[in-house]
Amino acid sequence: MATGPGAGHRSGNESHDPAQTGSGPAAPGAGIDLDRPPFLFLFRAVSGSMSLAPSLVTEAACAKVNLTLHVTGCRPDGYHDLESLVVFAALHDTLIAETSETLTLTLEGPTAGALAGESPADNIVLRAARMLARAGGVPPVARLRLIKRLPVAAGIGGGSADGAAALRALLRLWQISLPADTLNALARDLGADVPVCLEGRAVTMTGVGEVLTPAPTLPPAALVLVNPRKPVATPAVFKARTGPFSPAAPLTEAPATAQDLADALARRTNDLAAPARALEPAIDTVLAALEASAGVLLARMSGSGATCFGLYASLEEAEAAALALGAAHPEWWVAASPLVDDTRAVTPVL
Numbered sequence: 001m002a003t004g005p006g007a008g009h010r011s012g013n014e015s016h017d018p019a020q021t022g023s024g025p026a027a028p029g030a031g032i033d034l035d036r037p038p039f040l041f042l043f044r045a046v047s048g049s050m051s052l053a054p055s056l057v058t059e060a061a062c063a064k065v066n067l068t069l070h071v072t073g074c075r076p077d078g079y080h081d082l083e084s085l086v087v088f089a090a091l092h093d094t095l096i097a098e099t100s101e102t103l104t105l106t107l108e109g110p111t112a113g114a115l116a117g118e119s120p121a122d123n124i125v126l127r128a129a130r131m132l133a134r135a136g137g138v139p140p141v142a143r144l145r146l147i148k149r150l151p152v153a154a155g156i157g158g159g160s161a162d163g164a165a166a167l168r169a170l171l172r173l174w175q176i177s178l179p180a181d182t183l184n185a186l187a188r189d190l191g192a193d194v195p196v197c198l199e200g201r202a203v204t205m206t207g208v209g210e211v212l213t214p215a216p217t218l219p220p221a222a223l224v225l226v227n228p229r230k231p232v233a234t235p236a237v238f239k240a241r242t243g244p245f246s247p248a249a250p251l252t253e254a255p256a257t258a259q260d261l262a263d264a265l266a267r268r269t270n271d272l273a274a275p276a277r278a279l280e281p282a283i284d285t286v287l288a289a290l291e292a293s294a295g296v297l298l299a300r301m302s303g304s305g306a307t308c309f310g311l312y313a314s315l316e317e318a319e320a321a322a323l324a325l326g327a328a329h330p331e332w333w334v335a336a337s338p339l340v341d342d343t344r345a346v347t348p349v350l
């Protein structure tokens with residue numbers, strides 16, 4: 001089992017350049033009268049020379065999970081209208097951004113090999129950096145390090161989360177602030193799942209992925225994510241989808257318990273599951289194994305697959321199920337996680 005990086009609370013994930021921060025003014029009550037003009041002048045002079053810009057920022061790029069996914073229409077440009085209940089797991093890639101005079105990206109971590117054949121310039125992290133620099137009117141310079149742990153082309157938005165993490169990190173590193181609409185549009189241009197990953201909280205996602213409405217409060221629950229280590233290309237799955245579109249069926253009431261949540265999900269669908277299963281039959285094996293696991297309340301596919309999730313009432317049950325699934329299928333990527341309220345509160349694992 002890979003229980004993966006656990007949820008935690010962010011603390012001190014920015015490090016300030018000691019040369020820039022200095023020692024700061026004395027605290028009130030430390031024997032200095034800050035109201036006396038010479039000290040007031042000194043205080044202003046010191047704070048005026050201090051830079052609040054961090055020289056290093058780390059961000060957790062958390063896995064997104066589509067608990068439901070209704071394809072409600074198709075647009076002239078080929079993109080589909082969706083309605084999806086999206087939540088986040090604590091499992092994450094880690095993005096580290098440092099000040100530099102050039103723009104560089106290094107890839108490491110257990111799943112980085114899946115990107116070995118691709119040009120680093122095409123990596124969504126560098127695309128995000130270039131687009132944000134242009135929008136913010138700053139030079140595109142940073143030393144970026146991406147630690148990849150999430151499976152690639154897996155339906156849990158690993159690349160989208162990396163792109164969103166790059167935006168968040170560089171907004172802070174470069175001290176840029178953009179209007180929310182501009183940032184949402186920039187995220188959308190990077191990929192349909194990037195706006196939701198930037199939001200990082202449970203939402204009902206509509207449009208092609210850019211319209212985000214807070215989801216009803218969800219009960220404590222845990223997930224097991226299972227990927228058969230077979231990449232599935234999102235465009236191919238949308239292309240293979242046939243039949244009528246679904247009506248939107250958003251969750252409007254807060255489920256009181258994990259079982260209530262499972263019951264509500266059971267009345268809804270992932271419309272991409274059928275085409276994905278036709279393209280990658282290993283999804284059937286994964287779903288059957290999750291459905292047979294002890295304590296599972298519901299098993300479904302996330303996004304365009306092939307990752308499937310099992311829903312459990314507690315993290316203990318999810319971890320026990322992940323342990324058993326991982327032992328029975330060592331060739332699979334298996335991980336347990338609580339549902340995360342806000343991905344900004346997840347401490348990035350280095």
Ligand SMILES: C[C@](O)(CO)[C@H](O)COP(=O)(O)OP(=O)(O)OC[C@H]1O[C@@H](n2ccc(N)nc2=O)[C@H](O)[C@@H]1O
Nearest residue numbers: 078079080160191192193194208209234235238303304
């Ligand atoms: C299936 C989901 O994972 C659900 O959250 C997302 O909609 C996919 O988001 P994504 O991978 O970020 O998608 P993009 O990289 O923007 O698009 C990849 C391809 O998926 C298809 N696509 C994607 C999103 C969408 N709303 N309609 C689509 O038809 C298009 O063929 C597109 O060329």
Ligand SMILES: Nc1ncnc2c1ncn2[C@@H]1O[C@H](COP(=O)(O)OP(=O)(O)OP(=O)(O)O)[C@@H](O)[C@H]1O
Nearest residue numbers: 123124152153154155156157158159160162193303
């Ligand atoms: N940092 C990145 N991590 C993963 N894939 C990336 C990254 N940058 C670019 N890519 C490209 O994006 C493709 C889709 O990868 P990703 O892991 O985001 O798929 P996914 O989990 O199916 O996403 P979604 O659920 O949003 O459809 C990869 O096959 C790769 O070509």
